[in-house]
Amino acid sequence: MTRSNTPTRVGLIGFGAIGRSVVDAWSTTPVRGHTLAALLVRDHQRDEALRAVPPGVAVCTDIASFLAADLQLAVEVAGHGAVISHGERLLAASVDLALISVGSLADDGFRERLAQAATQGGSRLLLPIGAIAGLDGLLALRRAGLSSVKYTSTKPPASWKDTPADGPFDLDALTERTVIFSGTAADAARLYPKNANLAAVVALAGLGLQKTVVELVADPAATGNSGLIEAAGPSSTLTVKVAGASAASNPKTSQITGMSVLAALDNRGSAIAFI
Numbered sequence: 169m170t171r172s173n174t175p176t177r178v179g180l181i182g183f184g185a186i187g188r189s190v191v192d193a194w195s196t197t198p199v200r201g202h203t204l205a206a207l208l209v210r211d212h213q214r215d216e217a218l219r220a221v222p223p224g225v226a227v228c229t230d231i232a233s234f235l236a237a238d239l240q241l242a243v244e245v246a247g248h249g250a251v252i253s254h255g256e257r258l259l260a261a262s263v264d265l266a267l268i269s270v271g272s273l274a275d276d277g278f279r280e281r282l283a284q285a286a287t288q289g290g291s292r293l294l295l296p297i298g299a300i301a302g303l304d305g306l307l308a309l310r311r312a313g314l315s316s317v318k319y320t321s322t323k324p325p326a327s328w329k330d331t332p333a334d335g336p337f338d339l340d341a342l343t344e345r346t347v348i349f350s351g352t353a354a355d356a357a358r359l360y361p362k363n364a365n366l367a368a369v370v371a372l373a374g375l376g377l378q379k380t381v382v383e384l385v386a387d388p389a390a391t392g393n394s395g396l397i398e399a400a401g402p403s404s405t406l407t408v409k410v411a412g413a414s415a416a417s418n419p420k421t422s423q424i425t426g427m428s429v430l431a432a433l434d435n436r437g438s439a440i441a442f443i
């Protein structure tokens with residue numbers, strides 16, 4: 169990718185825990201080589217969003233006006249539904265799409281349709297690292313021949329409320345670390361769409377959705393969320409753990425997620441970039 173002297177016009181989809189953190193941080197610290205041009209929100213969020221964004225940012229409640237903002241890059245921080253509703257259209261319209269709801273790509277047919285739309289539009293689907301780290305190392309190990317990848321996500325029991333674990337496990341009564349799911353990344357992404365985005369991104373960078381082992385853990389002693397990748401290849405192993413606080417307005421989300429998106433954009437716009 170060449171670096172342009174003209175800032176990339178970015179549209180942000182979503183104004184929840186991550187979207188707000190991105191807008192707030194972007195308003196105080198510019199992002200190298202990128203300008204926030206549009207924000208796609210729900211109708212009821214419009215007034216609050218208008219107060220939050222700097223002047224000149226188009227606050228949109230429909231995809232047509234969002235696309236009319238002449239975007240080169242859309243960043244999704246809204247959820248699987250937004251990727252399903254808008255992904256193909258954005259990519260086919262030559263807008264690159266960075267999506268954080270990576271679990272939406274666990275459906276092979278949908279992932280293929282997005283890839284085709286990107287080919288048709290000459291655009292790219294970009295997967296930010298999100299609230300984990302180490303995908304660069306995983307890609308290197310894959311190149312060398314990976315033999316195993318396990319991803320473990322540990323969160324306080326309350327973070328697993330309103331998931332398939334809520335019922336079979338009495339989450340309020342747990343007194344010790346409890347594995348609430350163990351299986352493939354494909355099943356984790358299907359059953360836990362709001363919690364298994366990182367399982368999906370680790371799988372896509374590594375051994376794939378069927379061969380990546382995922383463990384989801386409810387731990388009453390956990391004060392935040394943590395993600396652990398353990399991978400092995402013929403000559404190297406990789407162990408990466410990221411732990412941190414969950415977002416105040418959404419305990420399923422780690423606070424670092426929004427910053428990972430801004431860091432990825434900063435890197436894209438930098439004269440000296442990490443690749």
Ligand SMILES: NC(=O)c1ccc[n+]([C@@H]2O[C@H](COP(=O)([O-])OP(=O)(O)OC[C@H]3O[C@@H](n4cnc5c(N)ncnc54)[C@H](O)[C@@H]3O)[C@@H](O)[C@H]2O)c1
Nearest residue numbers: 182183184185186245246247250268269298299365418421
């Ligand atoms: N890859 C990662 O590291 C990672 C980590 C956490 C969350 N996520 C993903 O990010 C998503 C957002 O997380 P969050 O904590 O900000 O969630 P959230 O529920 O706090 O906010 C999502 C916001 O997006 C809005 N929204 C949904 N569909 C929309 C659409 N089509 N158009 C406009 N707005 C729409 C919702 O109304 C809500 O305000 C999650 O659903 C999850 O899929 C990824």
